[in-house]
Amino acid sequence: MDQQNRMTGGDALVQSLIQHGVDTLFGIPGVQTYSLFDALHRNEEHIKVITPRHEQTTAYMALGYAKSTGRIGTFSVVPGPGILNAAAAICTAHGVSAPILGITGQVPSDFIGSGKGHLHELPDQLATMRSITKWAARIEHPGQVPEIMDDAFRQLQTGRPRPVVVEMPWDVFTASAPIPPAHPAAASPQIEPDPDLIAKAAALLKDARNPMIMVGSGAQHAAAEVQALAEQLQAPVVSWRGGRGIVADDHSLGFTCASGFKRWAETDAVIGIGSRLELLWFRWPRLGKHRALINIDIDPVQMTRLKPTVGLVGDSARTCRELLEKVRSLGIVHSSRQAEFSALKQQTHEEIAAITPHVQYLSAIREVLPRDGFFVEEVCQTGFTSFFGFPVYAPRTFVTAGHQGTLGFGFPTALGVKAGNPDKCVVSITGDGGFLFGLQDLITAVQHGINLVTVVFNNNAYGNVRRDQQRLFQGRVIGSELQNPDFIKLAESFGVAGYRVDTPAGLRSTLEKAFALDAPALIEVPLDRSTETSPWPFLMPTPNPA
Known part of the structure; x- marks a missing residue:
């Protein structure tokens, strides 16, 4: 075979990504995947690499990219603890039917299944991934890359879209071998309705x-x-x-x-x-x-x-x-x-106005966010209210964690939405509890120029948990009240513009200012828990009495 077709496993994998139209990869390199990232560096004119500060954020960003653009989102982390850190986002992608591709490493081939405790070894990583994805496979030789990657993309584009994961042993990433020509396959024909x-x-x-x-x-x-x-x-x-x-x-x-x-x-x-x-x-x-x-x-x-x-x-x-x-x-x-x-x-609109102050704050956001702008929800009282209290005007512009209800989903996913739609306005709403799951990636926004506007609704609590504890356990509250940092100083320490507002009118004017900055911004909205009205009567309604 022509020596020009000889590549390392890492080079072959990157060439496959390029041939399948991948233009962005969210990833954190590690020793098992050094060869992959070196190949990405040598192909940076084709694939942009964005490196967050937590492995869970790589997959969340891929999820936000996929749901908002309709294209495949791609991420890479190291095996073992790396892919497990990304697992919450993989589960969420499975739940919301998002086409994301995960690329991870594996211990060297001779150590797979040996239980010797090689770096990042899991008892059975492939089986673990198959339990939370649509499809997962191992590439055991560089020459398998074209065929297995074609299969991965076919899975992503056929039937119900859900995540897939490909793993490659450490030694296969660096091994060199003749690579067969790629023949990217089209998606399998869809089932025709009867x-x-x-x-x-x-x-x-x-x-x-x-x-x-x-x-x-x-x-x-x-x-x-x-x-x-x-x-x-x-x-x-x-x-x-x-x-x-x-x-x-x-x-x-x-x-x-x-x-x-x-x-x-x-x-x-x-x-x-x-x-x-x-x-x-x-x-x-x-x-x-x-x-x-x-x-x-x-x-x-x-x-x-x-x-x-x-x-x-x-x-x-x-x-x-x-x-x-x-x-x-x-x-x-x-x-x-x-x-x-x-x-x-109109009658419903008047009735939901009673869900104060959440509907009023959502109305302020809607007045500023362009019709084609993106809104990313989060598990918080304002997020729950947005399911019915935030008007949406275009497909894909409301990004949700779906039935997984993943706390900490909103902010890192919104980074991926903005990365995939850099010319559109994107707003992330989150509670104080969920935001602290991923606040370190404020610096990712700064480093990579991801000009996301994040609104943190701060009631110093895991609000839904606290309300349920009070309602169901005679007012006994445990583990649901939070002590928080100064969010404005925190944002500024990352080089992010920080604002604090306490009225819907203030949020409206500050959002306008934040969007005009064209830079990452954070807006804190302190909430008084005693004035919050629960959105749940509209989420789990009961019949009106006869």
């Missing part, structure tokens, strides 16, 4: 008078198709976390979970699109009414979880198009309900 089931679903909709559509992150790329189907049926499109922005909240058919619940009692058919349908099976009471369920999802396993009336396995955009064509062919059309739905949404 035309008979499309017809059956359309027939169900012919008898429905009050259909409702529920969307999740699996419909983010299908916004136009979802809206067209909704307009044909005059069906409210209810979003829950991952589905925010698929139909804009200022469209008459764009409903939050709070406004959607007001239509639940009358709903006689539900179309779930790219969603786990958590509202249906967990959060909303059944109200004793039978509802036909049409479930559209790329993941066949989803059809075994809720057992829909009609299960349509396929890509959400294509399946919506075909269902719409069938609906139209049957002459199913509903007259406009714009006036009715707009009035209902």
Whole structure:
């Protein structure tokens, strides 16, 4: 074979990343991956390397990059404690169906499975990764790189997007061998929706008078198709976390979970699109009414979880198009309900204003954040309120931890969102507890010019835990009250502009100033716990008394 094709494992892996279109890698080098990072250095015109200050942040940044851009996010850490530090973000990526690629090392080949205690050795790292990813594999020889990496990218682009991890032993990264030519494979063909089931679903909709559509992150790329189907049926499109922005909240058919619940009692058919349908099976009471369920999802396993009336396995955009064509062919059309739905949404808007001060602060952010700007939530009272209290106008612009509810997710993920969208405004909201999980990466923002604006809502507590302890355990509170640093001095010590505001108007004007800086900024909002109103009545609603 031509000697020009001879490469180290590290060089071959970097060439594969370039051939598959990777332009950014979030990573921290270590002894097992030195050869990989040296190859990255020699190819820095093709792949930008961003180095955070914690291994968990590498994967969170890849997650934020992937969810906001729709492209694959890539990270690299050392094996053992490195990949385990990244595991919380990998779990979150699995939960929110994010296509992220993890590259890690392994002990030298001769030591794998020996239990001798080589540096960073895990009992079975590959099995551990397979338990929290869609797919994981080991590259045991440099010559395997093209084939295994092609397979990794095929997994990332086929079916339900979820994380994959590739590991390479220490010695394979540095070993040199002839490398076969790469043949990047296209994604495997997606499952085509069954035309008979499309017809059956359309027939169900012919008898429905009050259909409702529920969307999740699996419909983010299908916004136009979802809206067209909704307009044909005059069906409210209810979003829950991952589905925010698929139909804009200022469209008459764009409903939050709070406004959607007001239509639940009358709903006689539900179309779930790219969603786990958590509202249906967990959060909303059944109200004793039978509802036909049409479930559209790329993941066949989803059809075994809720057992829909009609299960349509396929890509959400294509399946919506075909269902719409069938609906139209049957002459199913509903007259406009714009006036009715707009009035209902206005009523909901007035009711959620009682969730003080969180709705008011979210309104201030919305007034300043451009329509196509990105909002990254976090596990805090304002974050929970944002599920229904923050208007979202475009797909992918509301980034969430989904059902994992990962404390500490928000700030590092928002760094990845901003890295992937440097010309867009990005705001991260976080509580004081969650922010301290990753505050060291303020310096990452400074070093790499990631001009993120972070808003820290500080109630000196793990607020939800404290409220539950008071409610459930006769007021006994333990481990949920926090002593915090001076966040402004902390930000300034990193070279980050720091501000403190205590009113929505103050947040509005300070956000404008922070965005104009075009530099990393932190805004602290102190909160009085005694004045906070819980958002949970809108997240776990109960029927109104008859």
